[in-house]
Structure formats: C-alpha cells, structure tokens
Amino acid sequence: MSTNLISIFEQYVSGWKRAEIETVLETLDEDCIITECCGPVYRGRDNVRLWMEKWLGEGNRVLEWDVRTCGELDWIREVKAFLAALPDEDDSA
Incomplete structure (x- = not known):
C-alpha cells in the first residue's frame, strides 16, 4: 500500500479535525464521492x-477522529480495503 495514499487520508482527517475546508478538498478528486456513515x-x-x-457554519466541529484506535472495526476494514484497491504510485508508471 502506498505511503502517499495513507498520508492523503491522514490529511483528509486532519483537515476535518482543524475545520480546514481547503485542506480536505486538496485530497479529493473533482469527481469524488463521499458517503457519510x-x-x-x-x-x-x-x-x-x-x-x-x-x-x-452551523458550529459543528470534529472533536476526535482517531482511525488507528477507532472501535468501528468494519469501518477500518472498509478504509483499508479502499486504500488497498487504489494503485500504488509505482504502478502508475
């Protein structure tokens, strides 16, 4: 699994935690699809x-989002499956 893909996911989560819209959007493709739980x-x-x-804008904030210690095992499996399904950087050459 590509380290770059993991860092993109970490940037996405970090952007949500800091309420930085541009940080999150930088991780997404123009045609992305995001499904909430x-x-x-x-x-x-x-x-x-x-x-x-x-x-x-409604005052909501992500107070905690620690994927490594998340108790939602199925969600972690989905994230790992998603990352594993993406091509490694060296596969795109």
Whole structure:
C-alpha cells in the first residue's frame, strides 16, 4: 500500500479535525464521492465544499477522529480495503 495514499487520508482527517475546508478538498478528486456513515452521499468536490461550509457554519466541529484506535472495526476494514484497491504510485508508471 502506498505511503502517499495513507498520508492523503491522514490529511483528509486532519483537515476535518482543524475545520480546514481547503485542506480536505486538496485530497479529493473533482469527481469524488463521499458517503457519510449515516447515509448521505456527496458527489463532486463542489458539493463536498457546500456540505462542509454548511456543517461547519452551523458550529459543528470534529472533536476526535482517531482511525488507528477507532472501535468501528468494519469501518477500518472498509478504509483499508479502499486504500488497498487504489494503485500504488509505482504502478502508475
């Protein structure tokens, strides 16, 4: 698994923790699809921006998001499967 992909995911989580919309958006493809654990789906970077602006604008904040110690084992497996499914950097040459 590519170290770069892990650092991108860590940047995504860190951006949410710091409420930095641009940091999160830098990690996403223009045509990304983000699915929240509770069901809503956001398609495309522009819609993710709108979602974050609304959510953060309502005073919401991510207080804690530690994937390494997360008790949601299935979610961790999904993240690992997602990262494993992406090509390694050296595979794209």
